[in-house]
Amino acid sequence: MAESRRLQARPSPADRPVSLLRMVATLYGSRIRSQAAFRASFLMDLLGQVLIVGTEFLELWVILSQVDVLGGMTLPQVAVVYGLGALAFGIADLLFGEIDGLSTAIRSGKLETLMVRPVPMLLQISSLDLSLRRLGRIVVGLAMLATALAIAGFSPTPAHLLLVVLAPLAGAAILGALFTMAGAMQFWLVDGREFANAFTYGGNYVATNPGAVFPLPLRAFFTFVIPATLVAYTPTLALLDLTGPALLPQWTGWLGAPVAILIWIVAALLWRSGVRHYTGAGG
Amino acid sequence: MLAFGRIVAASFRQYSTYRVATVAGVFTNSIFGLIRASILLAAISTAGGELRGYDALQAATYVWLGQALLAPIEAFGTREVAERVHEGDIAVDLLRPMGFLRLHYARKLGRSAFLLLARGIPPMLVGALLTGITLPTDPLSWLLGLLAVVLAITVAFLADLIVNLTAFWLVQTRGLTVVYTAVMNLLSGFLIPIAWFPDQLIALTRATPFPAMVQTPIDALSGRLTPLETLPQVGIQVAWAAVLTVGAWLLLRAGTRSLEVQGG
16 A cells, blocks of 8 residues: 555656756856856956966967977967867866865855755856856867967868867866866865965966977876876877877877876765865864 | 054964965975976077077076065965955955055065065975076175065055955956956066067067066076166166055045945
8 A cells, every 4th residue: 555655646847856967957057147147247257368368378479489399399289289278278177167166165164055955066066156257268279279270281081080079078078187186185185275276277287388398207297197298289299190209109199088087087086085084164 | 664564574474374375385386387497498498508598597597586476476466455345344444543555565565575485485496406596696686686576576566456456446356357467477577588579579568567576576686687787677666666656545545535335
């Protein structure tokens, strides 16, 4: 009897647990709508982002106005690296950039509020302050990548076309994993937010430069420990059919996706143990 | 003057309590220094060992002095005053027996003194070990160099304060801060030496207060300028400090008049 009654009392659609996909759509949708409401502020922020990317690239452009090649690459080739790196970082920053502010949430005790909600914490933090201004970097990166590829004489084969789509996504996954690991570290080092910047923003800095400029120990560190050279530099070597320096032969341009999977396993484990380690600091 | 000194000391002590943050800052600063030095040194070796007056050792010195100044001049901008305006806490500041500009300048000096010692010197040591650096040997260069550092901190403080004070009229100042820091990082000569800019850009840059914030103290302390050549640069710093003080004061006065704080 009891069995059949339970079967009859089917939950109404409103009570049914929401699927993860629906949750993602609802959370991100609400953030996007709330930000689109303030048009002037949004446009100003967007312009600021475009300007930042512009000044960052100006640094490389000024250097290449003095010398013909930097790390064995000409200006259009460096622009491909920069555009690809900016695109990957833009996507990662849009989705995972907010994890950087985790220490503030820990210190203010805001994290407890997130923990009691029946939504994965990483998803909440990621969507909490989703800043659409970060689209600026993605748009500039994409435009720069397309323009630079055309100038640098990109002659696509089917494999190259696959790589040009895959590389920004794999790069974004690698940098997103770095953001997540940097966030997880803050569970132990609440005041050590800047420590994490060496890996996230430092990784981005390395990713947007020709990897050959770095001395061998630094190049090894930013390939094997922090896989930043695999985000944009080695894919560019493969796309433009260039010879890589020591440690980074051309075929390493295809390593982005497998490395992204590996680093996300590490990041997920680190995040989980960070959340378990957390004992609360707020009132 | 006694109160001013006490606030400087208190601000210094306040920042000296953030130990983990300081160690983290030194680490990150050193990693970025290494990345920046690698890029510049690669360019110089391609150019044949010298690029517009910079050889490898001078370029490395330029990078590490820049990394040392990054924290004290707060190159990424501050938000505190703008937030105090938006939250209405500025009313409390204005009621204090010490003038608003003097109060915030005293706090800035204490903060910057700590940041210079704790976050500036360790990356210089890292640089000296890994890439080598060259510093002047005569006491006069050091004296003028340190004066240029204090003035650079002052000019950067005033310009940043002016950006913050626009909060009296703007509901959201973040966009402006972002644009300001982007321009400042480039034109101050922090990212690359101003001497490497195209000629038109050099002329434009020299007409702004930005080189007084980074390039001048670096040139003075890296021995690129003799003490006699440093003096006019220091004069330019003093002039910009004076102009910006008047600007900040006028903005503050106009803002205070239009300020309306709710509650109490």
